[in-house]
Amino acid sequence: MVPLSPISQVMTQTLHIIGGGMAGSEAAWQAANLGVNVVIHEMRPKVETFAHQTGNLAEMVCSNSFRSDDDEQNAVGLLHWEMRTAGGIIMTTADKHKLPAGGALAVDRDLFAEAVTATLTVHPNISVSYEEIDSLPDDGQWIIATGPLTSGKLATAIAAETGAEALAFFDAIAPILYHDSIDMTKAWMQSRYDKGETIEEQTAYLNCPMTKDDYEAFIDALLAAEKTEFKEGETAGYFDGCLPIEVMAERGRETLRFGPMKPVGLTNEHDPQNKPYAVVQLRRDNALGTLYNIVGFQTKMKYGAQTDVFKRIPGLENANFARLGGIHRNTFLNSPTLLDGQMRLKSKPNIRFAGQITGVEGYVESAAMGLLAGRLAVAEMRGETLGPVPNTTATGALVTHITGGADAKTFQPMNVNFGLFPPVDGLKSGRRGRKDRYKAYTDRAKVEWQAWLDQSALDDS
Ligand SMILES: Cc1cc2nc3c(=O)[nH]c(=O)nc-3n(C[C@H](O)[C@H](O)[C@H](O)COP(=O)(O)OP(=O)(O)OC[C@H]3O[C@@H](n4cnc5c(N)ncnc54)[C@H](O)[C@@H]3O)c2cc1C
Numbered sequence: 001m002v003p004l005s006p007i008s009q010v011m012t013q014t015l016h017i018i019g020g021g022m023a024g025s026e027a028a029w030q031a032a033n034l035g036v037n038v039v040i041h042e043m044r045p046k047v048e049t050f051a052h053q054t055g056n057l058a059e060m061v062c063s064n065s066f067r068s069d070d071d072e073q074n075a076v077g078l079l080h081w082e083m084r085t086a087g088g089i090i091m092t093t094a095d096k097h098k099l100p101a102g103g104a105l106a107v108d109r110d111l112f113a114e115a116v117t118a119t120l121t122v123h124p125n126i127s128v129s130y131e132e133i134d135s136l137p138d139d140g141q142w143i144i145a146t147g148p149l150t151s152g153k154l155a156t157a158i159a160a161e162t163g164a165e166a167l168a169f170f171d172a173i174a175p176i177l178y179h180d181s182i183d184m185t186k187a188w189m190q191s192r193y194d195k196g197e198t199i200e201e202q203t204a205y206l207n208c209p210m211t212k213d214d215y216e217a218f219i220d221a222l223l224a225a226e227k228t229e230f231k232e233g234e235t236a237g238y239f240d241g242c243l244p245i246e247v248m249a250e251r252g253r254e255t256l257r258f259g260p261m262k263p264v265g266l267t268n269e270h271d272p273q274n275k276p277y278a279v280v281q282l283r284r285d286n287a288l289g290t291l292y293n294i295v296g297f298q299t300k301m302k303y304g305a306q307t308d309v310f311k312r313i314p315g316l317e318n319a320n321f322a323r324l325g326g327i328h329r330n331t332f333l334n335s336p337t338l339l340d341g342q343m344r345l346k347s348k349p350n351i352r353f354a355g356q357i358t359g360v361e362g363y364v365e366s367a368a369m370g371l372l373a374g375r376l377a378v379a380e381m382r383g384e385t386l387g388p389v390p391n392t393t394a395t396g397a398l399v400t401h402i403t404g405g406a407d408a409k410t411f412q413p414m415n416v417n418f419g420l421f422p423p424v425d426g427l428k429s430g431r432r433g434r435k436d437r438y439k440a441y442t443d444r445a446k447v448e449w450q451a452w453l454d455q456s457a458l459d460d461s
Helices: 022-033 075-085 089-096 109-122 152-162 212-224 245-251 303-310 363-381 394-405 434-456
Strands: 014-018 037-042 065-068 104-107 126-130 141-144 167-173 176-178 205-210 278-284 291-294 321-323 326-333 348-353
Touching (some): 014 363, 022 089, 022 109, 022 126, 022 363, 065 075, 065 363, 075 089, 075 363, 075 394, 075 434, 089 104, 089 109, 089 363, 152 326, 205 212, 212 245, 348 363, 363 394, 394 434
Parallel strands (some): 014 037, 014 141, 037 126, 141 348
Antiparallel strands (some): 065 104, 167 326, 176 291, 205 278, 278 291
16 A cells, blocks of 8 residues: 655644544544544533533543453454554553453543543644534535534434435444354244245245243243333334334234234244244344344343343243343434445545444444544545554444445444354354454454555654
């Protein structure tokens, strides 16, 4: 790759970042350290959200944890490692304000956010403008990193540009699990009524059969499970299309059997003579085929309850979940259709998106997308194009997923997980081989991330 041109050429241009949360702060830090003038436009404290409590940049709205710090066995730990290697402000500040939390990276949230705010505001290349931006800019270089609680006016402007159906306001997430943890001696592949032109389409769904006893026990467990309460105003506009499964069960014990669990049009290949009483269907969630989501199973059950209840489904007794279900307020784009591989809005390429609004989920993932968007923007301002981040790295796996790897029709926000990584050849699948497999993923990722950083030559020297 051609090294980027000297910083003097980009000092005259400004990168505008809307939103000074996890992603916006990281993007600003990366760009400013590479010699670009940055303005962060942050609406707080003038305009508040229901979750933020302060006017600080990089405020953690809920948990004070950046999750696992294990960079050998955990995908989010690997993302920490990649961000540290790239000199990321979120990770280096978290390290300074770390609290004891076992293998997790937890921090003192106030000291953390205050330190990020102080570091960014004294940076000679950064200024912070405390204002709400309510429209999409026509020119200049911009990154929109306004997060899950993007203000209403800006969300309206984004929806006008992208089409309302391409901007979601709620996460109605069905649980996603690893394909290699499903017991295929019980489950089978078949689309309802064998619909589809090709064998691939006719066998697109993974089916788990239930007897009457299984079904009744499942409904009992669902009704008894602990649920999370909705916050005020949280339910508006979503209830029509996607009821939580436990709400369906409360409406009548047979509701699910006539809804997402209907057994019609399916024959159990392991027991063709016996018609299942109900069927749970799973659908492929990524191009690699390593992840499957349970169709129609959005839920407000607490996480512990979800694993208990879903492991009752025949075939899922040993299921390993990549993410559990949920329903939350969350503004996010249908990125696979709207963004190019450089995270630019295809219809307005002077605007990049970063953070949770792109359809990643979590503080760390959001900051990682900020890190990448900041670097991509600087490269473009220098008249260069950074090569794609390998999808064998945590950062690359995430950006590949949101900009094309995920199925656009069922796109829902995603945490980083090893299911997004291309498999390493020749390793044992299933639970037994997991430790070696994860180590192989992280070893490979570290080499390739370092090579990408070196290759992209984004030094200011
Ligand atoms: C209630 C709730 C709880 C959550 N709990 C967790 C958790 O425990 N752990 C976890 O990892 N993730 C959690 N998340 C997700 C979390 O919000 C994201 O992971 C992370 O904060 C996203 O980073 P971001 O930079 O994309 O957005 P944010 O960190 O939210 O930053 C976006 C910033 O943009 C600003 N902004 C919005 N609109 C405008 C505008 N028009 N003009 C100017 N500024 C604007 C906001 O004020 C905000 O500062 C939670 C989210 C919510 C809503």
